[in-house]
Amino acid sequence: MSETLFLKSSAMQRNDQVAARNRAWLAGRGVLALNLISSPGAGKTALLEAMAARWGQSLGVITGDIQMTFDAERIAKAGAQAVQIETGGSCHLTADMVAKELESRPWEGLRLMVIENVGNLVCPAGYDLGEALKVAMLSVAEGDEKPAKYPALFTRAEAVIINKVDLLPYVRFDMARAEADCRKLNPDAALFKVSCTTGEGLDAWCQYLAGKSRPPAKGGLGPME
């Protein structure tokens, strides 16, 4: 007769412990941290370039890709502090990959940290990295059914960015449907319609982040350039 053990252990236990340490590290320095998740090609790096142009070195980016360092190079060129994680095949970042990068450099003057996850709407959703806000991004070229198809991400995301709205005349994308589905999955998520090409909507997005950050007098995000 075998013995039954009742456990209720989470598969994420170890990751969650490291994520809690990352969260304390970031909060202790007054840094607002985002976990930015989208499909490949939705425009994460273009968004970060636009944010780097506004905030310069007070923006830090840890960017994850399976291989190549193009993204970190682009973001650093745009003015932010950036470091690349090459996951070597892993489809998502984990809390310990981020912990290593947090400790890898001084991150001087940092006010906002964006962890740009590996392009993927599925796997990154389940991994807490220690961020304050999970941000989902999709582009209109991907189709309006993305929120409905990826509920694990869109129920968890506190903010949703719909990018490439300048392409709306050329693609089939029912904005009302995408918005309604986002609302069903998380009615309290903040929604931003932007174009990183034309700059439309980026002010609203940056103001939202400035509002989430500490006031500038206490070391928060300064006024936008």
Add this chain to the structure above:
Amino acid sequence: MHEFSVAEGLADAALEAAAGRRVEALTVSVGLFSGVYAESLAFYLQLLFEDRGLAAPRLDLQSPPARCLCACGLEHALARAMDPCPRCGGHRRKVLEGRDCLLLSMEVEP
């Protein structure tokens, strides 16, 4: 593909709790919002045990509805992510259970 690292988390938790005894069966709950594909999880769990020279345990992978607390105050089960609250029809809710993969229980040799 992240099912592999989820399976690793579960296998580690099981082997630790078993403290050297043979693990005969695992009961795992795959949350509605976990983003985990149960069949792929089963495949990796078997692989992980065999890779460590252990017999693969019997697996009972359950996909229960999530448990939510609606803004209207009703605690209810949720079978599909976009379903409304059965009482008020709203979607403003807190997910109480269903975001995670949990090792609920296991059988070990006595």
